[in-house]
Amino acid sequence: MRLFIWNIMLALAWVSLTGNFSGSGMLTGFAFGYLMLAFVTRMSGETRSYTRKIPQVVGFTLFYIWEIIRSNVRVAYEVLTPTHYMKPGVIGLPLDSDSDAVISLLANLITMTPGTLSLDVSNDRRMLFIHAMYIDDEEALRRDLKDLERRVIELLS
Template sequence: MKAFLSNILLAFTWVAVTGLFEPINFIIGFALAYVILWMIQRSTAPSNYFSKVYQVLSFSLFFGRELVKANLRVAHDIVTPYHHMRPGVVDIPLDVQTDEEITLLANLITLTPGTLSLDVSTDRKVLYIHAMYIDHVEEFRRSIKEGLERRVMEVLR
């Protein structure tokens, strides 16, 4: 957390020194500060901030790709004269444990077209999902567990 706050402070310093109070200039300052902090990390206390930034960027790219694929699948089904839907409700056993992890996973599933998080069991061990396209139940479970859930745990832990 200390490295992140230092990064923001250096980015604001960059904006103040350059005199350009624009969002793109802040982003440039943030990127420059990130590189500087990464280079001096060896001489200061090591931080997991740099690996977390990589994980968040990797997760964002993964979710963006999944979002595009799901949108294309739903759009294709709408445009074609025959529907390829095989809807159903699937129970997904959860490895995520905290409220934040469960909420993030459920919301990301709901944001993806064709899927909707319905409920979490009272013991918080199972998430119930409605999906429009379930060709194989076990394959669908595995895609959620090895895809979104694993990456949510990597980012939040």
């Protein structure tokens, strides 16, 4: 957390030194501050999770945006065509983590993705029940959802 605050302070210093008081100026300052902090922590021999988390967050964000785009296209196609290809149903997804943060984030990400909805978590927090519009291949859907769960666990660990 300390390095994140330093990164914000470096970004603010960048903005005030360049005189570019805009979102792009702040983003540029944040990027340069991050690179500087990564260089300093590497040269000092410290291994900080902060400098490893930012690329992970960016990668996860890009992955999730791609998943939302794919789902939106599929649902839009379903709405715009006269033939329905839906095979809705409810599946149970076995969970690898019993952390409240992981389960909450995973359930919310699944719900925000068009075509899927998190319904409930079992009492022992080992199973997440999900309604999906398209269950063509139940195992393929589970693999995709397990990949999302793995990425969420990595992001929060």
